[in-house]
Amino acid sequence: MALEIVESCVNCWACEPLCPNQAIVEAKPHFKIIADRCTECIGDHDDAQCASICPIEGAILDEYGEPLNPPGSLTGIPMELALSLIEKARIAEARAAAAP
């Protein structure tokens, strides 16, 4: 039972001091959660602290790989628009990678 930080993390440090288990560490290319230490805050807080302050939708996943903050849930940007932006960014990235 542990949460996970994935590549959309922007390294803003907001989660790091909140973790009751010091399970979050600065790392490259982004912060990570040491799984052995993570308790999902059970017993300490009602809500997982990292996921409660994280400003980036989809950056923190639960033990099933589901985002705790799904697209649209934090910014209020409608889900369809948020998803199409993610898609656009992916296409742009793929193009940039394919370019000589």
Place this chain on the structure above:
Amino acid sequence: MELPVIGQEAAQSSGGGCSASSCGSSNDQLSHLPDAIRAKVQDHPCYSEDAHHYFARMHVAVAPACNIQCHYCNRKYDCSNESRPGVVSELLTPDQAVMKTKAVAATIPQMTVLGIAGPGDPLANPERTFETFRRLSEEAPDIKLCVSTNGLALPESVEELSRHNIDHVTITINCLDPEIGAKIYPWVFWKNRRIFGVEGARILIEQQQKGLEMLTARGILVKVNSVMIPGVNDQHLKEVSKVVKAKGAFLHNVMPLIAEAEHGTFYGLMEQRGPTAEELEDLQDACSGDMNMMRHCRQCRADAVGMLGEDRGEEFSLEKIAEMNIDYDKAMEMRAAVHEGITAELNAKRAEKAAAVPAPEKAKRGLRPVKIAVATAGQGVINQHFGHAREFLVYEASEDGVRFLSHRKTDLYCSGDETCGDGESVLARTIKALSDCEMVLCSKIGFEPWGLLEAAGIMPNGEHAMEPIEEACAAVYEELAAAGKLEPKGDGAACAA
């Protein structure tokens, strides 16, 4: 040196000529303040309109975390082409920030002010923020320290702020009404929970107001920033202005919303527009009846370096700083000499303005006011080539004198032309940004822009190069009057008297 101020008050009460509500705009802006506060702010580039032509400031990006979400902010901060709050290229540790500050202060001796403004909320990163302040007050005691915050963690930070002798605090207050707040702030992080909507906004507003009251009660200067969001809080900001003034804020700074889809912000993506220059000026005018307004704010990045309106941050990357060989004690001595020289020059100018005998009250000729754009690189004179100007200062000349209205950026917060794909040329943007001006004063101007400006009804003029801005504006106004070009227009709005 109180001369300029006393003189200014005298000039104001005489109510005549160029020195009334006009040339001495910077003094007007601050002249209502008690002496102690005025002494603190009159050499601060962000607060004093004439000082910002001379003194430099810098921000260090030590505060990445944030405890709220604003609809005008997106938490990516790595685009070097963007120039707006909340964006930085390089996050610093307190140690690096202290090194950078001292290197900049040694290289740019006009530097007086160090601010922490993000890229997140400085008070949501109390350890990093206060460590930086603590060390700088020991190692560079001549540098003024300031901090800006969204206010959520302000009440709990007031004690520590007062301990570090941080005498300028800026709070961004966009509303007093939680219903309006919910349209600006989707959530806040409060007492270990994320709180959405009206309830989150209510908590934020409560903390902001409480923090404002606590700071002013301790004699710490508070400036209030507000972002003008048309259709959301634009009308409401008049009320905000009244309330924050009543609670002791010494300046209210209404800034335009910056929202572009490519910034990835909620407002940008939802096509919420920012105010036009005219709408912004109208609101600033409406609020200024209640409170002194700050019109020369440049909405700097959280890692800006240099004079207001310029950013020399790239000269001071950590790599470049490591290669610098600096004698810090000597640098501080040099800074003291430079500051003294500037202060003497400023005081002389202020005294000159104040001492100028107000021209005898001229009979009103019923002439309309004119907006004039100015290209300047500082020192309060017209000293920039049109083609080199990245922003213009806009003044209004009227029968009552000359007053500063606003600055207009022409590179629109993003200089990444090719990469960002905006096809509009810089010149076309400049012409659009200055569309309500009838004249542009600059040191020189090329042939092609001259023709295009003239065709757009904006007369270029290079004849007043190196002259003080306000004198030049007054002179061209008289030239226009003599040429019979200032007969009142049909609509009543043109009549300012």
